[in-house]
Amino acid sequence: xxxxxxxxxxFIVLLAVQILILNNVQLFxxxxxxxxxxxxxxxxxxxxxxxxxxxxxILGLAVDIYSNSGGVHAGASVLIAYLRPFxxxxxxxxxxxxxxxxxxxxxxxxxxxYLFSMVFIHHFVLFALENFSVKLLVQTLESTLVSTIFxxxxxxxxxxxxxxxPNR
Amino acid sequence: xxxxxxFFIRNKSLLLFFLLFSISVYLTIQAHSIxxxxxxxxxxxxxxxxxxxxxSVTDYFHLRKENTLLQEExxxxxxxxxxxxxxxxxxxxxxxxxxTFQFTPAKVxxxxxxxxxxILTIDKGAKDGVKIDMGVITTNxxxxxxxxxxxxxxxxxxxxxxRSQINAKLKKTxxxxxxxxxxxxxxxxxxxxxxxxxxxxxxxxTIVTGGKSTxxxxxxxxxxxxxxxxEEINNAFMIRVKLFTDMTNLNAIYLIxxxxxxxxxxxxxxxxxxxx
Numbered sequence: 162x163x164x165x166x167x168x169x170x171x172f173i174v175l176l177a178v179q180i181l182i183l184n185n186v187q188l189f190x191x192x193x194x195x196x197x198x199x200x201x202x203x204x205x206x207x208x209x210x211x212x213x214x215x216x217x218x219i220l221g222l223a224v225d226i227y228s229n230s231g232g233v234h235a236g237a238s239v240l241i242a243y244l245r246p247f248x249x250x251x252x253x254x255x256x257x258x259x260x261x262x263x264x265x266x267x268x269x270x271x272x273x274x275y276l277f278s279m280v281f282i283h284h285f286v287l288f289a290l291e292n293f294s295v296k297l298l299v300q301t302l303e304s305t306l307v308s309t310i311f312x313x314x315x316x317x318x319x320x321x322x323x324x325x326x327p328n329r
Numbered sequence: 330x331x332x333x334x335x336f337f338i339r340n341k342s343l344l345l346f347f348l349l350f351s352i353s354v355y356l357t358i359q360a361h362s363i364x365x366x367x368x369x370x371x372x373x374x375x376x377x378x379x380x381x382x383x384x385s386v387t388d389y390f391h392l393r394k395e396n397t398l399l400q401e402e403x404x405x406x407x408x409x410x411x412x413x414x415x416x417x418x419x420x421x422x423x424x425x426x427x428x429t430f431q432f433t434p435a436k437v438x439x440x441x442x443x444x445x446x447x448i449l450t451i452d453k454g455a456k457d458g459v460k461i462d463m464g465v466i467t468t469n470x471x472x473x474x475x476x477x478x479x480x481x482x483x484x485x486x487x488x489x490x491x492r493s494q495i496n497a498k499l500k501k502t503x504x505x506x507x508x509x510x511x512x513x514x515x516x517x518x519x520x521x522x523x524x525x526x527x528x529x530x531x532x533x534x535t536i537v538t539g540g541k542s543t544x545x546x547x548x549x550x551x552x553x554x555x556x557x558x559x560e561e562i563n564n565a566f567m568i569r570v571k572l573f574t575d576m577t578n579l580n581a582i583y584l585i586x587x588x589x590x591x592x593x594x595x596x597x598x599x600x601x602x603x604x605x
Contacts, residue, residue: 181383187442187443187577192443192444193443210342211341211342211345214342214345214346214349215345215349218349218352218353221353222353222356225356227379227380227439228441229360229439229441229448229450229484230357230360230444231356231357231358231359231360231361232352232353232354232355232356232357232359232360233353233357235349235352235353235356236350236353236354236357239346239349239350239353240346240350242346243342243343243346290353290354290357291357291444291445291446292445293357293358293361297445300445300514304514
């Protein structure tokens with residue numbers, strides 16, 4: 162029960178932060194950081210996969226409506242929500258399958274790999290859909306790279322600040 | 330049959346993913362076709378309402394700048410009032426004079442300038458007489474064209490949009506070209522294309538609207554020439570224009586309504602049918 166409340170709270174706060182603040186932030190004239198995907202990245206590992214795909218879609222669509230971008234955020238979010246189990250296995254190895262890892266307690270290298278691959282895939286699909294043309298491939302990759310670095314750093318900072326300190 | 334059901338149960342994540350992803354792509358394509366953002370966009374009541382409330386807070390941060398802009402415009406209008414045009418105005422009976430263009434003030438409540446297809450939202454809608462294809466300007470220069478209207482809000486296709494094409498000319502020589510935003514991802518510059526090779530101009534010359542469309546009146550400032558290249562393919566200049574308007578910081582704007590636009594468009598359509 163408590164967990165559901167936490168997730169709903171996260172959903173609303175991340176959405177609000179994204180559309181009210183971060184959509185207005187620009188880095189080197191390229192693009193905004195997209196931190197709302199932290200919801201998908203940090204969703205409980207044991208939770209229902211289909212539920213996450215559906216929630217990812219709703220979250221992305223909400224961001225889309227506020228930034229007038231059709232369905233680009235929804236598409237990118239649904240994709241990473243679907244790919245999440247594969248990326249978890251890829252990053253954390255077999256220990257993920259036994260459900261006995263905690264994100265903040267895993268090795269920093271593994272955390273980075275998971276975070277970066279999720280953010281990169283999301284941003285690439287996002288900018289590819291937004292430009293919607295092969296001619297703009299260079300521009301798409303440029304924006305993806307700059308935004309991925311910026312978003313990853315921000316998301317990692319938020320994770321460190323808000324994670325509970327593990328018992329030693 | 331059982332096989333089919335089993336297949337669905339086994340792959341339900343994949344199928345759900347494909348379904349939702351297709352919806353997203355469909356919405357994206359919808360948004361990419363002009364004038365047809367039917368379902369969700371920020372001119373809808375709910376979204377516009379939230380942005381409007383937020384804007385009433387952030388407005389205070391721009392007050393100082395807005396005041397200076399208004400003061401500048403006042404000074405300009407005062408100049409017009411007290412100079413030679415005064416006598417002309419007195420002679421004209423204001424009742425019989427035909428006004429072609431009407432200017433309506435409005436405010437930008439949501440601004441984009443980092444994407445390839447940038448769209449703004451403003452706080453006036455169909456209720457205030459806003460119509461599709463009205464021009465939008467600031468005190469300094471042009472911003473874009475209204476592309477979607479709801480009851481209380483409207484969205485504007487910014488000049489920083491790869492689909493935007495605006496008729497513009499060199500103020501000095503009256504040569505016409507198209508103002509586009511294709512080659513660069515830069516909110517301070519746009520490009521003027523199709524300027525014939527024999528045209529003479531210098532860096533620093535002013536670019537204004539051409540008045541060859543029903544949207545903008547002639548002579549509204551756009552920017553100054555910053556750089557140019559000769560395109561060998563079509564033997565025309567491509568001029569980089571530094572925009573007068575700071576597209577990253579918009580607040581008070583004016584909507585331009587051309588009372589004659591419908592008449593002109595109908596006439597042109599009739600002439601086209603006559604030719605065929």
